[in-house]
Amino acid sequence: MAELLDRVLSPEVMNRAWRGLKQDRAQWMPGVSRASIEKDWVLHLMRLMEEVRAGEYQPAGLRRFTIAKADGGKRVLSALTLRDKLVQKACQIVLDPLAERLFSNDSYAYRRGRSVEMAVSKAKERVLCGLDWLVDADIRTFFDAIPHGALRKVLRELVKDKDLLRLLDRWLAVGCSHQSLFGRRRGIPQGAILSPLFCNLYLNQMDRLWDKQNIQFVRFADDFLLFAPDQKRAEQMLRYTEKQLSKLGLELHDKKTRVCHSGDKVIFLGKKLSKRRW
Numbered sequence: 001m002a003e004l005l006d007r008v009l010s011p012e013v014m015n016r017a018w019r020g021l022k023q024d025r026a027q028w029m030p031g032v033s034r035a036s037i038e039k040d041w042v043l044h045l046m047r048l049m050e051e052v053r054a055g056e057y058q059p060a061g062l063r064r065f066t067i068a069k070a071d072g073g074k075r076v077l078s079a080l081t082l083r084d085k086l087v088q089k090a091c092q093i094v095l096d097p098l099a100e101r102l103f104s105n106d107s108y109a110y111r112r113g114r115s116v117e118m119a120v121s122k123a124k125e126r127v128l129c130g131l132d133w134l135v136d137a138d139i140r141t142f143f144d145a146i147p148h149g150a151l152r153k154v155l156r157e158l159v160k161d162k163d164l165l166r167l168l169d170r171w172l173a174v175g176c177s178h179q180s181l182f183g184r185r186r187g188i189p190q191g192a193i194l195s196p197l198f199c200n201l202y203l204n205q206m207d208r209l210w211d212k213q214n215i216q217f218v219r220f221a222d223d224f225l226l227f228a229p230d231q232k233r234a235e236q237m238l239r240y241t242e243k244q245l246s247k248l249g250l251e252l253h254d255k256k257t258r259v260c261h262s263g264d265k266v267i268f269l270g271k272k273l274s275k276r277r278w
Contacts, residue, residue: 004161005053016090018041021082028044059174062174088194096197099201109219130229133228133233133261134228134261134273135257135258135259137226137253137257140252143188144187151188154201155168196221
């Protein structure tokens with residue numbers, strides 16, 4: 001699939017990406033408003049496409065800001081320029097259908113035709129079938145923790161186009177949340193158009209491992225439930241998951257992860273998980 005970047009830069013895909021951002025009022029680039037380029041937007045679009053095709057495109061730095069979380073903490077979000085959003089949106093249009101072929105039916109976040117309600121419904125169905133012991137878990141600082149080296153390996157499985165991979169790596173470098181003394185980068189920006197795809201691609205590795213172990217699960221981004229018929233099996237699944245996530249460079253949030261019996265005190269994506277019918 002060496003033509004992937006050509007598909008991203010095709011007039012049809014770029015036009016679709018532009019139309020998808022028609023309500024976005026971000027700056028075209030630092031110091032340049034959207035309004036100032038709209039009268040000649042075709043010219044700016046063509047120049048941008050040529051920069052990307054020639055390998056001369058460089059993304060602008062991210063504008064980061066914090067918002068309050070429901071648990072009292074803070075979440076760091078990132079804002080891209082409209083120019084960068086446009087190219088990322090075009091990549092998303094091309095890559096999403098390819099990634100969908102890989103994803104589990106039990107993964108629900110950031111996917112067309114899937115929702116919180118569907119994830120909760122599947123969780124309730126499994127509880128009613130007798131799998132009412134749960135591993136209720138959350139991955140610690142997931143978006144900030146994803147190791148770039150391991151993520152790039154996953155991307156290479158999907159993207160068989162070196163030019164497109166180089167483009168994706170430039171966004172990873174800009175969105176890096178921290179870097180070790182040995183130059184190992186981690187973190188993808190929350191708020192970037194491609195970050196949800198990167199999230200699902202990376203955690204799809206865990207989904208596959210659960211499937212191989214016949215572990216029933218429902219995952220919504222980095223928030224997931226594992227289902228077991230008894231407490232012993234649930235504890236085994238938790239230990240297995242901790243071990244495998246460690247191999248992926250991730251760890252569970254100790255204050256948000258537990259083995260428990262389903263009931264009104266178990267809240268998943270805002271809904272109670274008791275064993276009675278709803």
